[in-house]
Amino acid sequence: MTIVPLRPLRWLAASAALAVASLSPNVFAQAAKYGPGASATEIKLGQTMPYSGPASAYGTIGKLHQAYFKMINDNGGINGRKVNLISLDDGYSPPKTVEQVRRLVEQDEVLALFQTLGTPPNSAIHKYVNGKKVPHLLLATGATKWGDPKNFPWTMGFNLSYQSEGEIYAKWLLKTKPDAKVAILYQNDDYGKDVLKGVKDGLGAAGAKMIVKEATYEVTDPTVDSQIIALQGSGADTFINITTPKFGAQAVRKAWDSGWKPLHIINNVSASVGSVLIPAGLDKSVGLVTVQYYKDPNDPQWKDDPAMLEWRAFMGRYYKEGDPKDASNLYAYITAQTMVQILKQCGNDLTRENVMKQAASLKNFKSALLLPGMSMNTSPTDFFPIQQAQLAKFTGQLWQGFGDVISTGAQP
């Protein structure tokens, strides 16, 4: 009688021991490590976006990110964890960015910052996030200074850097139009000067002769009409237009209305058909040249492209209020994909150190929305994910890529 009740117990003990023995190596291998903002169920990311203020047209990027992570979460999250993106308005004002980012880091305790937008806002938090050792990833700005792993090991940009872009224009001009008389309009800030530096570096010694006139505007200016007239008056036959969308549209329009017919290069920041060329007038935009590194949602050649179909399906299902003509929405999709890739690579080690390490080990990562032949690569000494681009010409309906995908070397 005394043995009978013991038996099942002994069995139980034995099987339990067996189970522990067989599981334990697995358990140790999977022992997850969590930094601030990460747990078995959630990964917390933070960002600031200009939902109000002068750059509010870019607010759509943050809205798309939220929709994208909702889709990821609906499909089970990343390695079983839901992504919680806390997206706050900074109105493109640096002091506000500092305040909001401090909230994200100190109060919400996010694992990483993702796609904080704009050069002045990011400049204001650059030192702070590196002091706090918070990954500051895939910034939505092309300033060259974001790729400086030696001095700022916690900050990594995303966009093709402004200097690389300027260099590509300069190299192309030197090759195809060496006797060009160049007029340049640029925004009087970090961004404008960065592209300008790329152009000047690219032109090299020839630059002094080729650039006949430069003009600037402030982001608070109502129009750039007077600058365009001054540039036209210089007798230039080539116009490099380094502007943000609102001013890009004005410049295209004014350059056309005033009868100036230069070879018109417009920087990628303002190459959106939806938010720049349609307001400026498509007929007035024919012949514009820019660089591209991702597919244009308005380009019929990608109409049946599987990646584009996937993106459109996403837009229809998760972000109906977003404009499917606006290239910013496609850009935001690629950056969200890249963030997901980094988080996937992290596996179960969700510490800030590992997030940064994985961000710096993107190997041949291909988003199908990038132009064919392009991929993203980073390393501990190379914090520039995008270093390739192709020139494109506007046909009146779409940007038609021409020439090869041009790579620029690693930046200093």
Next chain:
Amino acid sequence: METTAAPLTMPAAPAGVDAARRRRHLIGVAILLVAACVLPFLVGNYRVFQLTLVLAYSIALLGLNMLTGYNGQISLGHGAFYAIGAYTAAILMDKFGMPYWMTIPIAGAVCLIAGFLFGLPALRLEGLYLALATFALGVAMPQILKHKSLEQWTGGVQGIVIVKPEAPEGLGLSQDQWLYFFTLAWVVLMFFIGWNLLRGRIGRAMVAIRDQPVAAQAMGVNTSLVKSLTFGVSALYTGVAGALGSIAIQFVAPDSFNIFLSITLVVGVVIGGLASISGAIYGAFFIQFIPNVADQISKAAPWAIYGIFLLAFMYAMPTGVAGFVRILRARLRR
């Protein structure tokens, strides 16, 4: 302006009542100070940082209130003085290696001179015309700061990054807490000076100029001197606030001081209560926290929500929060 002006000269009261009121006042201030000293130990560093900004704003609002509330001159360009103060502190620290605490009085002095000089010609302008002249200053300031000739000092569009001051050793305070107390000390000093200034002869002269400029002149008030001095002192306060704010934010850039800052300061003064010293503190809380609340309510239209808040405040408290508090207190006493 006249309708919202608070009575500054108290109705004659028996000496005993006056002393009792004074004592109550002092007790109130003491309680407030104790609360202000305890607060940073109860909340996290991020909140302490926000409260530091509230303190800095309250100094700026007190300065603007002297000009607008007490003296009746409208300025839509005080963001420019805030910027001058901030840049003075930043440049002194960045280019001359000056310790942060020394930069505050210098920032104030620079703004006093700038404000006085701007106030002299502005004297010829009354009411809305002065508002426009100061508006011009506020609009121009970000571009002046970006100008090439100043770039070697101001850092141009890139701005200047400021190193955050360390708390003195042995106090056991975090950097943010230390900065909070440092700012609080300035608040106490500036409010004490402001209180003495506004309750005395000069304060009465300022109000007299606002309400009855001809009568003030007839009584021997040097209107032009008082007006431009008020402008200068007001700029001094705003400059001190700008310097304190920039040390807390650790960064100055032209984009930080756009015209919206000037408008925000006016909003703070009016919401807090014109011609009221305590109003500066209420106003500072409003301009610091209401935009965040609005953002939390609606991402799509935060400024529409902000507008609703503004309308609600103006409708419910037409004499500002300070006026509302005053009415409440009078009711309770009855």
